Amino acid sequence: MxxxxxxxxxxxxxxxxxxxxxxxxxxxxxxxxxxxxxxxxxxxxxxxxxxxxxxxxxxxxxxxxxxxxxxxxxxxxxxxxxxxxxxxxxxxxxxxxxxxxxTISLDEGFMQFDAELHHENSIEKEIQFSILEKCLELLNEEQKKTVQLFYLEEKCYKEVAAQTGYQIDKVRSYIQNGKRNLKICMEKDSGE
CATH class of the missing domain: 1.10.1740.10 (RNA polymerase sigma factor, region 2, helix turn helix motif)
Known part of the structure; x- marks a missing residue:
């Protein structure tokens, strides 16, 4: 040192x-x-x-x-x-x-309003994605791994089971619980 x-x-x-x-x-x-x-x-x-x-x-x-x-x-x-x-x-x-x-004034031009709304939507999506990434890290290892494979890599239950070595009923359970925990975490972080 x-x-x-x-x-x-x-x-x-x-x-x-x-x-x-x-x-x-x-x-x-x-x-x-x-x-x-x-x-x-x-x-x-x-x-x-x-x-x-x-x-x-x-x-x-x-x-x-x-x-x-x-x-x-x-x-x-x-x-x-x-x-x-x-x-x-x-x-x-x-x-x-x-x-x-x-607040958005109704007197603003429609095109300007539409452009701002589009920009706000893309920012909101990016915020949601950041919250999702953060919440995904909080899941236990089994839930995180199965949720990533199933939703992000679009693998079926059988493929997830083969890749992880988990039994299919465990894969279903991990995905279901992981999805529920993600939803809870994201609602909490979103302040809803």
Whole structure:
């Protein structure tokens, strides 16, 4: 760890070395060095979704603040990818919060209204997909595996059983329970 501390001072430590040092010390200076490497990426993702420079700057700071806790709780192998997903999910949730409070004027032109509605629908679909991905990770291993094979890879019960080694009645049960648990999780995360 001494090597990491000296390389930290020079800024040449790898992401994984900085994560390990941060987890051990909870030193926010270490986290700042790591985050600074990817601030432009975070800002770019925020700008893509939020479409507002000031909101994006605020989001960059809020995401950094959330990292102080999240990085201590999660095992992160590829920080850049993990941070990208975290940023995207943060932005989608922000958009979701603001879209619930927007009203659409009936005086607006029909084409403009239609374009905005289409944009909002695609954002809503992306939010739903993010929630689905998150909820899928919360399923137990059997449910997760069978649901992915059955719904995402469109395999039949027999193929799922052959690929997993589970008996067909267990496959049906795992899929049914997994589907129910996904629905519960998604309704909870959607605030319905």
């Amino acid at each position: 001494q090597f990491v501390k000296s390389t930290f001072q020079q800024g040449s430590a790898t992401d994984n070395e900085l994560i390990a040092l941060y987890k051990k010390s909870a030193d926010t200076q270490v986290l700042a060095v790591l985050y600074e490497r990817y601030m432009a990426l975070v800002f770019g993702v925020c700008l893509k979704y939020l479409k507002d420079e000031e909101e994006s700057k605020d989001a960059v700071m809020q995401i950094y603040e959330s990292l102080t806790d999240k990085l201590l709780r999660h095992e992160v192998q590829n920080f850049k990818s993990w941070l990208h997903v975290l940023t995207k999910n943060f932005c989608l949730m922000e958009l979701r919060k603001t879209s619930k409070h927007q």
